Amino acid sequence: MAELLLQMPELPEAETFRSELEPLVVGKRIERAEITLPRMVRRYSSPGRVEELIRGRRIGSLKRRGKALVFGLDGHPMIIHLGMSGNLFINDASDPLPKHVHAVFSLEGGKQIRFQDQRQFGEIIVEPETDWSRIPDLAKYGPEPLGKDLTLDYLRKGLARRAAPVKAALMDQGFVAGIGNIYSDEILFAAEIRPLRPASSLSGREVERLLQAIPKVLRRAIECRGTSGNDESYVDAFGALGAFQHELMVYQRAGQPCRACGAPIERAVLQKRGVHFCPKCQE
DNA sequence: AGTTGGACCTGACTGC
């Protein structure tokens, strides 16, 4: 049976889209927006309403918050949540349109930004509010794991009052923004902590290891331009595969020998999600 | 308030 590697765009994948798109789209005007799947803009009256809001605006900036991308359109920032399977491509208008493209933004000069999302959990949100701290979808996020706000003190206090598994805490976007199923497993391996340990049971030393592991794993994954599966459901903005799947230590490696100690990687289930860990390296 | 479970969705896989 071929191992199916499911894709969830997390912080490294979102950051890859951001850094690849930024030099090509910032400063460009959006001449036309086409939303072909109403579900992508489900909190609005109609796709036409969103198309109207976006049309003619210039992209002043492209930033990332957690797993979300924020296009700084003048006056109306546009947030794209990638959901579980969202990809952002940069293409020429004449390039063939792949399956599952639900939104196309045609830029001056002939390029297009295309939002592809097989599972349709992604969402496009256009906000009237330019102050990020007042945009509800972003305001609820916890600190950026690669920023200064994620401190030892914050982690220690936040984990101490959680009875839930430490993996659940890491994936809680309100606690730390941008970490999902793949990278929580990899981070906890790097920190040598079992994913199902109650968050409040971590020692001070373990919290310190966790604080070090978070940026270490995420930065390396960004260098690799994200994690692609063998079904190629995640590729970068130019359609190229990421490379971090070659460096995964535990995720989707159940039964295979640990790359550090050789012990078979174990799999458990947490809230319907796969949990992968090395029984020897992680205690 | 923290935590849990269902709903949303498609495609790959399983079993008859």
Next chain:
DNA sequence: TGCAGTCAGGTCCAAC
């Protein structure tokens, strides 16, 4: 070969 059923997962939302 075909097809119904199952599973997976990020996030929201309702309910303990």
